[in-house]
Amino acid sequence: MPLQASDLRRVRIFQEVSEEDLHYFLSRSILRAVEEGEFLFFQGDVAEFCYVLISGKVKLVQSTPTGHVVNLRVIHAWQVFGAIGAIKPGSVYPVSAQAILPSTVLAIRSTLLNEAMKTRPFLCLALMQQIAGYVHEIQERYRESVTERVEQRIARILLRLAQQTGVKTGAGVLIELPFSRQDLAEMAGTTLFTISRTFSRWEKQGLVVSGRKQVILTNLHGIVQVAEGILGEPDEEQ
Amino acid sequence: MPLQASDLRRVRIFQEVSEEDLHYFLSRSILRAVEEGEFLFFQGDVAEFCYVLISGKVKLVQSTPTGHVVNLRVIHAWQVFGAIGAIKPGSVYPVSAQAILPSTVLAIRSTLLNEAMKTRPFLCLALMQQIAGYVHEIQERYRESVTERVEQRIARILLRLAQQTGVKTGAGVLIELPFSRQDLAEMAGTTLFTISRTFSRWEKQGLVVSGRKQVILTNLHGIVQVAEGILGEPDEEQ
DNA sequence: CGAACAATTGATCCTCATCAAACCTTGTGG
DNA sequence: CCACAAGGTTTGATGAGGATCAATTGTTCG
Numbered sequence: 001m002p003l004q005a006s007d008l009r010r011v012r013i014f015q016e017v018s019e020e021d022l023h024y025f026l027s028r029s030i031l032r033a034v035e036e037g038e039f040l041f042f043q044g045d046v047a048e049f050c051y052v053l054i055s056g057k058v059k060l061v062q063s064t065p066t067g068h069v070v071n072l073r074v075i076h077a078w079q080v081f082g083a084i085g086a087i088k089p090g091s092v093y094p095v096s097a098q099a100i101l102p103s104t105v106l107a108i109r110s111t112l113l114n115e116a117m118k119t120r121p122f123l124c125l126a127l128m129q130q131i132a133g134y135v136h137e138i139q140e141r142y143r144e145s146v147t148e149r150v151e152q153r154i155a156r157i158l159l160r161l162a163q164q165t166g167v168k169t170g171a172g173v174l175i176e177l178p179f180s181r182q183d184l185a186e187m188a189g190t191t192l193f194t195i196s197r198t199f200s201r202w203e204k205q206g207l208v209v210s211g212r213k214q215v216i217l218t219n220l221h222g223i224v225q226v227a228e229g230i231l232g233e234p235d236e237e238q
Numbered sequence: 239m240p241l242q243a244s245d246l247r248r249v250r251i252f253q254e255v256s257e258e259d260l261h262y263f264l265s266r267s268i269l270r271a272v273e274e275g276e277f278l279f280f281q282g283d284v285a286e287f288c289y290v291l292i293s294g295k296v297k298l299v300q301s302t303p304t305g306h307v308v309n310l311r312v313i314h315a316w317q318v319f320g321a322i323g324a325i326k327p328g329s330v331y332p333v334s335a336q337a338i339l340p341s342t343v344l345a346i347r348s349t350l351l352n353e354a355m356k357t358r359p360f361l362c363l364a365l366m367q368q369i370a371g372y373v374h375e376i377q378e379r380y381r382e383s384v385t386e387r388v389e390q391r392i393a394r395i396l397l398r399l400a401q402q403t404g405v406k407t408g409a410g411v412l413i414e415l416p417f418s419r420q421d422l423a424e425m426a427g428t429t430l431f432t433i434s435r436t437f438s439r440w441e442k443q444g445l446v447v448s449g450r451k452q453v454i455l456t457n458l459h460g461i462v463q464v465a466e467g468i469l470g471e472p473d474e475e476q
Numbered sequence: 477c478g479a480a481c482a483a484t485t486g487a488t489c490c491t492c493a494t495c496a497a498a499c500c501t502t503g504t505g506g
Numbered sequence: 507c508c509a510c511a512a513g514g515t516t517t518g519a520t521g522a523g524g525a526t527c528a529a530t531t532g533t534t535c536g
Binding site for chain 1: 523524525526527532533534
Binding site: 062064066068070072084087088091094095117118119120121122124125127128129131132134135136138139141142143145146147189229 | 300302304306308310322325326329332333355356357358359360362363365366367369370372373374376377379380381383384385427467
């Protein structure tokens with residue numbers, strides 16, 4: 001089915017926009033399908049477009065010269081990403097965007113949004129609020145990466161994912177994104193080996209059931225305790 | 239001397255504001271002096287004011303329940319900080335602000351700025367650009383904290399400081415802020431011991447001259463190489 | 477069924493935090 | 507002017523947490 005203007009109401013920054021503006025944006029934007037693994041843009045590219053994710057999942061990553069990859073954010077449906085060009089025309093994306101599922105996106109020309117914001121303060125404020133929320137999250141993650149041990153950070157990542165896309169099942173909260181150990185490692189700032197080991201341990205403790213590319217949190221409260229550092233090192237067990 | 243409206247032109251987000259707006263802001267704001275070590279606000283406080291630093295230096299830090307302190311940012315004169323309340327009325331500061339020198343600040347009521355932005359898109363856009371720049375920096379630091387070793391991160395911190403407040407002298411670039419080893423450790427996400435050790439090593443290698451609460455970068459190029467990971471571990475030297 | 481990929485597990489090593497102790501400044505009061 | 511205190515700094519010894527590498531074991535798909 002084609003994308004309706006009314007669908008765009010699900011996008012937070014478009015909630016207060018006029019009906020005709022909505023049509024305006026929609027008529028001038030490009031609906032684009034991307035395959036799993038495909039990149040929408042690379043860090044360093046000029047930010048000609050900003051995007052609304054319509055369906056699927058996208059991750060924002062940074063990669064270093066040495067080959068390390070850091071996952072900064074996972075984008076869910078109806079979220080905006082890559083808006084840096086709309087904020088400051090001519091700037092470049094600070095991250096790369098890669099689809100982790102077959103996805104569709106609405107590509108809005110940055111200049112279009114930028115112009116629109118110049119005469120629609122509420123649009124501008126709405127985007128700023130989004131960014132502020134993101135600042136908050138990345139600050140937290142920075143602090144965690146510096147002060148907390150890996151185990152805690154993994155727990156926090158799981159909790160965030162559960163909150164964002166968790167599905168309650170009989171056995172617990174299921175995180176059903178296609179996240180390999182590698183993906184999780186990139187989110188927590190560790191290696192897939194450590195993720196694997198940690199999951200093995202947690203599985204013995206009855207905190208999670210981990211399968212291929214999915215995880216079920218069977219004891220949410222326990223995970224929270226790990227995240228808080230209360231359930232630290234299980235010196236002796238069994 | 240009293241603060242002139244024209245002085246506020248040095249604040250980036252006020253560059254394009256009308257003269258009368260400037261007077262409006264100034265007349266309704268409070269000029270406040272704080273001593274070294276004094277806090278302007280704590281994380282978790284309701285963000286009733288946002289601030290412009292007029293003179294001195296302020297640091298933004300987060301502290302954890304376990305007592306770890308993370309330094310997120312150092313504020314220099316004419317920079318805005320604590321603007322979260324202007325973006326979203328009623329929200330709380332995500333960080334604490336502490337003066338690291340005797341300072342004076344202009345406290346602007348958040349609601350005042352928020353209202354102003356609703357009718358002055360350029361003001362809104364200017365603030366958003368500031369925030370975007372900050373997002374960029376914190377993302378970089380996050381990536382660094384996850385992928386790079388301490389030595390590199392310390393080098394990067396020094397380079398940032400040099401760029402922000404470095405003074406060229408005969409011997410090299412002087413960073414003259416009153417930064418103890420503890421402060422630097424909080425910025426780089428390490429301990430004062432490691433900072434001390436690193437400086438000792440660098441001093442032997444002729445990269446820096448470190449004194450009490452100050453550093454001179456005598457070989458900027460060398461520091462850059464360390465930051466890039468090129469000048470890694472000097473296995474054998476001499 | 478085999479190929480390709482994901483996950484596990486073990487052995488090893490290295491970086492860095494931690495704790496303890498000594499050392500060096502700067503300022504204060506006799 | 508010296509003595510002493512207080513805070514910043516250095517250095518050493520030690521250990522723990524994870525990264526790294528290699529080898530093995532599932533799992534999915536053509």
